[in-house]
Amino acid sequence: MTIDNGAGPDAAKAPAVMESDRTVVHRGVRSMHRQRRLLRIGILALIVLYVLLSVLPFYFLFVRTFVSTKDSTDLWLWIPPAEQVNMNANVGNLSVYLNLDIGDLKEQWDIPPTEYLDPRWNLNRVSEEYGVPEQTIRDTLRPHGRFNGWIVLLGNSDFWTATLRTILVAGLGIIGINVLGIMTGTGLAGLRHRFHRLIYATFLLEIVIPPFLILLPQFLLVNKIQALIPGASQPGLVRDVSQLAVIVGLYIKGGALSTMIFTSSIGAIPRELEEAAEIDGASRWQYIRHVLLPLMKVPIAGLTVIMLPFFWNDFLQPFVYLDSGNTTLQPLIQSFTGQYTTNFRIVYTGVFVSILPLVVIYFLFRKWFISGVLEGAVKG
Amino acid sequence: MRSRQYLSYRRWRWMSLLIAGALVLGACAGGAEDTTTTAGETGGGDTTTTAAQEPETTTTTTAATVEPVTLQIQASNAEYLNGEIQIWDIFQAQNPGVTIDVFAVNEDDQVAYRARRAGGYFPAIEALAMPQVDIGTQDLYVDLLTVDTEWLDRWQYDVRTAESEFTGGTGLRSLNPLSGFWFTWVYNADLMDSLGLDPRSVKTQADLQKLLVDGQAAVDARDDIDFFWDVGYHGWVWSSNYLGLFPLPYKDGQRDPYQQASWSGEIEDPSEDPFRYTFQYFKDAYEAGLLPDSFWLRTWDDMEVSYIAGKSVMMLHGPWVWDKMLSENPDARQLGIPATPPLVEGDPWIQYVASAQLTSGYRIPVENLDLPEWPIILKAFNFWNSPEIVALRAGVNGSAMAYNFDEPLALEGPQYTGILQEFQPGGLYEDLIITSAAPGQDVIAQYKNEDSGNFWDWQWSDTFAGVVQGEMTIDEALEWFHNQVATDYTIP
Numbered sequence A: 001m002t003i004d005n006g007a008g009p010d011a012a013k014a015p016a017v018m019e020s021d022r023t024v025v026h027r028g029v030r031s032m033h034r035q036r037r038l039l040r041i042g043i044l045a046l047i048v049l050y051v052l053l054s055v056l057p058f059y060f061l062f063v064r065t066f067v068s069t070k071d072s073t074d075l076w077l078w079i080p081p082a083e084q085v086n087m088n089a090n091v092g093n094l095s096v097y098l099n100l101d102i103g104d105l106k107e108q109w110d111i112p113p114t115e116y117l118d119p120r121w122n123l124n125r126v127s128e129e130y131g132v133p134e135q136t137i138r139d140t141l142r143p144h145g146r147f148n149g150w151i152v153l154l155g156n157s158d159f160w161t162a163t164l165r166t167i168l169v170a171g172l173g174i175i176g177i178n179v180l181g182i183m184t185g186t187g188l189a190g191l192r193h194r195f196h197r198l199i200y201a202t203f204l205l206e207i208v209i210p211p212f213l214i215l216l217p218q219f220l221l222v223n224k225i226q227a228l229i230p231g232a233s234q235p236g237l238v239r240d241v242s243q244l245a246v247i248v249g250l251y252i253k254g255g256a257l258s259t260m261i262f263t264s265s266i267g268a269i270p271r272e273l274e275e276a277a278e279i280d281g282a283s284r285w286q287y288i289r290h291v292l293l294p295l296m297k298v299p300i301a302g303l304t305v306i307m308l309p310f311f312w313n314d315f316l317q318p319f320v321y322l323d324s325g326n327t328t329l330q331p332l333i334q335s336f337t338g339q340y341t342t343n344f345r346i347v348y349t350g351v352f353v354s355i356l357p358l359v360v361i362y363f364l365f366r367k368w369f370i371s372g373v374l375e376g377a378v379k380g
Numbered sequence B: 001m002r003s004r005q006y007l008s009y010r011r012w013r014w015m016s017l018l019i020a021g022a023l024v025l026g027a028c029a030g031g032a033e034d035t036t037t038t039a040g041e042t043g044g045g046d047t048t049t050t051a052a053q054e055p056e057t058t059t060t061t062t063a064a065t066v067e068p069v070t071l072q073i074q075a076s077n078a079e080y081l082n083g084e085i086q087i088w089d090i091f092q093a094q095n096p097g098v099t100i101d102v103f104a105v106n107e108d109d110q111v112a113y114r115a116r117r118a119g120g121y122f123p124a125i126e127a128l129a130m131p132q133v134d135i136g137t138q139d140l141y142v143d144l145l146t147v148d149t150e151w152l153d154r155w156q157y158d159v160r161t162a163e164s165e166f167t168g169g170t171g172l173r174s175l176n177p178l179s180g181f182w183f184t185w186v187y188n189a190d191l192m193d194s195l196g197l198d199p200r201s202v203k204t205q206a207d208l209q210k211l212l213v214d215g216q217a218a219v220d221a222r223d224d225i226d227f228f229w230d231v232g233y234h235g236w237v238w239s240s241n242y243l244g245l246f247p248l249p250y251k252d253g254q255r256d257p258y259q260q261a262s263w264s265g266e267i268e269d270p271s272e273d274p275f276r277y278t279f280q281y282f283k284d285a286y287e288a289g290l291l292p293d294s295f296w297l298r299t300w301d302d303m304e305v306s307y308i309a310g311k312s313v314m315m316l317h318g319p320w321v322w323d324k325m326l327s328e329n330p331d332a333r334q335l336g337i338p339a340t341p342p343l344v345e346g347d348p349w350i351q352y353v354a355s356a357q358l359t360s361g362y363r364i365p366v367e368n369l370d371l372p373e374w375p376i377i378l379k380a381f382n383f384w385n386s387p388e389i390v391a392l393r394a395g396v397n398g399s400a401m402a403y404n405f406d407e408p409l410a411l412e413g414p415q416y417t418g419i420l421q422e423f424q425p426g427g428l429y430e431d432l433i434i435t436s437a438a439p440g441q442d443v444i445a446q447y448k449n450e451d452s453g454n455f456w457d458w459q460w461s462d463t464f465a466g467v468v469q470g471e472m473t474i475d476e477a478l479e480w481f482h483n484q485v486a487t488d489y490t491i492p
Helices: A009-064 A091-097 A102-108 A123-130 A134-141 A144-154 A157-190 A196-208 A215-227 A237-252 A256-267 A271-279 A284-295 A297-312 A316-321 A329-334 A344-364 A366-379 B009-029 B078-094 B107-118 B135-140 B159-167 B189-195 B205-220 B235-245 B260-264 B275-287 B300-308 B320-328 B366-370 B374-384 B387-397 B414-418 B440-447 B458-468 B474-488
Strands: B069-074 B098-103 B184-188 B227-229 B312-317 B334-337 B350-354 B433-437
Touching (some): A091 A102, A091 B078, A157 A237, A157 A297, A157 A344, A215 A316, A237 A316, A297 A344, A316 B107, A329 A344, A344 A366, B069 B374, B078 B098, B184 B189, B184 B414, B189 B205, B189 B334, B205 B227, B205 B312, B235 B275, B235 B458, B260 B440, B275 B458, B275 B474, B320 B334, B366 B374
Parallel strands (some): B350 B433
Antiparallel strands (some): B184 B312, B184 B334
16 A cells, blocks of 8 residues: 655655665764764874873983983983992992082991091991991992982982072062062153153163173172172171072063063053042052052063073072072082083982972962963953 | 952961061071181081091191181082092191181083182182193282292102293192093903903004904994994093094104194194194094094093993093992903004003193182181191192092102002003003103193184084094194184294
């Protein structure tokens, strides 16, 4: 029996066509889904690859903190096995190449500090001459077979004080350069004077003067100024603080970059905002605190991102201006290398540890940095 | 709630103040322990405060109590800082109230250190590892002949006149009891044995060539060794040592101990310049595949690390790598042979030793003369050059000394036991001729133009690269060298 549904002879074909269309559509959708999934997987793979490429150098640096000079020509994908204590090793060589303090060794082996420990003696001889049990010597030195860099660095009180000094000068430097930059920018952006451009350009001139060129005259100048401070020519708190203040001062002095960033940012703020604040009775400080500063998040974050690693990793200025007992991280790490030799473990450990605080800071404040950048992007 | 994410402004301000205060106190605590006076404008902590009693071996000096004073004294090398601190502890024990702050400046820090010096900083006693004093800087240091410097008769040469003869000036600014840098062949004896070779059978230059060729062939057959003769580039080593070593077997290469005539411009004709032997040696060796590819770009450190790791068998090297090897492998067997075998068997070997470091010893910055602690500074300087202390210093760095001791010095340094003792009577190379002089480069240093660079540093490596690759003839290389000397120096 044939039922005429009034759809004509082609109507019977319709469901099949529809079915076929649906199949095609389904296939298309599936294919699209597959493509999207593939795209997603591809993007994910790229992201994973990118993350790996970004993290791998840190990983390899970490592994290198355990690799001795002898093994340093090989590629190490994981921490190498610990080196055994060799009782034929000379005390002097251990001291030089593992950066071990002979005074500390004497203390740990109950050798009177007044004894002159011949650096050419090997550990067997030290054991015999001073009656130090071999096991004690082995126990003292065994951890250095793998963790020499970490033990020497973290066990060195100079490292911790140098870290504190670095945090101090870098922190004050960042705060100072931002504060001074905002003040300079406010002044220059609001300046309506025929020499406006000249003054602005004078600030920017700093960017073309190589810091090395002025190192010596600047050092002479600073020395003269420091000599005026009572007590700064002798070791002590006054000298140390004045030296650190010099470093901070050099960091924050008339920076071309901060002037450029803040002058253009502040110049872009409509003058009406300032006038409105004035009409509402806001003082100058209130305007800066409640209107200007919130708008300066982007330039502050930008300048901080650029300048923080520079301050943190600065070697030359702290090396030149600070005494060896009042120094920051980079000169301290550099001091672990010798004239002819390098204990790679301690250098790599120093480098690794010195970048950790920066990484932590960027993780802690990443929201600020990202939101700052995004805010800028939306506002155009 | 958004507000939960933030501290109140008041609390934030107090916390910031507290953290800042803690940081200031913490940061300054390390450097503020020492409150004594110091020599020069410097100071700061990092002091060695361990009191040590005078050991039996030291000179007896009256222990006089003096006003608390800190002297900043530079270590000879960063490597020997810990060892030298132990020696200075003896001085501290003999002189209550005196604290010695021993510091080191390594090769990479030299430029920054010198900038600091130029800016007014001066330690009590300074040591420079490389020759850096010339007539232009003589006035910066105390003339040791005008003050009560002790022990000058102990030197194995007339130290009073040595510097003035060298520079043409007057006085004596620097003292160094080291006999100098000995550049010899050093090899890993275990590796050499495993290759079935014996460098000590070498009698002539031809034998040495054969050893190098056989060694490279043996190494090529092994996967665990990279180089037989390893070479890296180091500006000072090449210009002050390598350049002058290779001409020594030849008659015209022995014209003066260290080819000073070549540096001074006395020899201008490339065909007469002894340095042509050095270029020829490296050109032949490179073409024969005896040297690492692009050795002029290979750093000195890479070469040393390769040797220490047992990937290279032998090198032409100074004293410090011997200890470096032992520090990583205390059981390593190292031996050496002198640098330059003769051309003909039976002729004596010649071994060059870089001068007695006239210009790179310990000196006292002249500003110290005006300080109230000058007497104690001079006392410290005399202590450092006294026989018992020089013996201890020899022990620390394992070097031979050009200094007369009351009793023979029992040196235990690995370079000494590995090769230098063979130069003594009864040794394998007892007939060897030792030639010693200041490198020509150091001799003309005093005439260097102020605005000239160190052409002998990396530019030498480019020149060697050009010669061994055939991009430049040896004559052209030497012509370049003489032109550079003429441009950068004003030699009377």
